Amino acid sequence: MTDIRPLAAGNWKMNGSIASLAELAAIANAVKAGEAGRAEALICPPATLIAAAVQAAGGMPVGGQDCHAAASGAHTGDISAEMLKDAGATYVIVGHSERRADHGESDAVVRAKAEAALRAGLTAIVCVGETRAQREVGQTLAVVGAQLAGSLPYGATASTLVVAYEPVWAIGTGLTPTLADVAEVHGFIRRELIDLLPGEGDKVRILYGGSVKPSNAAELMGVENVNGALVGGASLTAKDFLAIAGVYK
Numbered sequence: 249m250t251d252i253r254p255l256a257a258g259n260w261k262m263n264g265s266i267a268s269l270a271e272l273a274a275i276a277n278a279v280k281a282g283e284a285g286r287a288e289a290l291i292c293p294p295a296t297l298i299a300a301a302v303q304a305a306g307g308m309p310v311g312g313q314d315c316h317a318a319a320s321g322a323h324t325g326d327i328s329a330e331m332l333k334d335a336g337a338t339y340v341i342v343g344h345s346e347r348r349a350d351h352g353e354s355d356a357v358v359r360a361k362a363e364a365a366l367r368a369g370l371t372a373i374v375c376v377g378e379t380r381a382q383r384e385v386g387q388t389l390a391v392v393g394a395q396l397a398g399s400l401p402y403g404a405t406a407s408t409l410v411v412a413y414e415p416v417w418a419i420g421t422g423l424t425p426t427l428a429d430v431a432e433v434h435g436f437i438r439r440e441l442i443d444l445l446p447g448e449g450d451k452v453r454i455l456y457g458g459s460v461k462p463s464n465a466a467e468l469m470g471v472e473n474v475n476g477a478l479v480g481g482a483s484l485t486a487k488d489f490l491a492i493a494g495v496y497k
């Protein structure tokens with residue numbers, strides 16, 4: 249079995265201000281002191297905070313939450329992967345279900361964004377996951393499989409790609425799949441990655457996301473092929489995020 253370094257990633261979504269960087273600095277200091285053990289820790293704040301977050305993080309990685317597929321141009325309000333890189337980010341989340349739903353992002357759009365990330369030298373965190381309705385009719389693996397086939401960037405390696413499995417119905421709801429369901433989907437994603445990315449797919453990190461809390465992190469992170477977490481609400485406070493990342497101590 250390949251030894252994969254876990255990733256504890258925090259997605260602040262549309263939350264946070266300059267004052268919140270104190271939480272980020274507290275996370276970075278604790279990670280430096282060994283609180284995340286062998287895991288890598290990452291915070292993805294809103295774009296307005298990235299440059300300041302990079303300063304506050306003192307070497308801990310910082311990521312964006314989205315990028316445009318183009319490097320520059322007439323795209324009012326958008327931010328390119330190159331701009332994120334210029335601000336000091338090293339990761340970017342693409343295809344989060346909130347972007348897929350709120351902005352109508354298709355798999356093709358997500359793939360173009362992921363490829364932009366690689367072009368700019370960022371690691372892409374590509375999100376996939378089924379809705380409640382899709383799970384109820386037994387379509388989970390078909391949906392996730394189609395999203396992987398349609399969204400993953402060409403030429404990705406284990407160091408330029410992370411996949412996050414986030415069941416849409418588990419995000420921000422306090423609900424989580426059973427551990428057996430998580431194992432089934434993550435095992436499926438691993439097999440798909442091995443197939444789609446020969447020689448790399450066995451080493452790509454697969455994160456679980458959706459209501460990860462200090463109370464359930466250890467059991468979720470203990471599931472086979474779960475190589476870390478994509479944490480929303482619980483990443484907004486250093487205490488909760490560190491309790492989650494701390495499962496790798």
Ligand SMILES: O=C[C@H](O)COP(=O)(O)O
Binds near residue numbers: 418419480
């Ligand atoms: O990107 C993070 C996820 O959408 C999970 O959010 P949550 O931890 O608030 O459920």
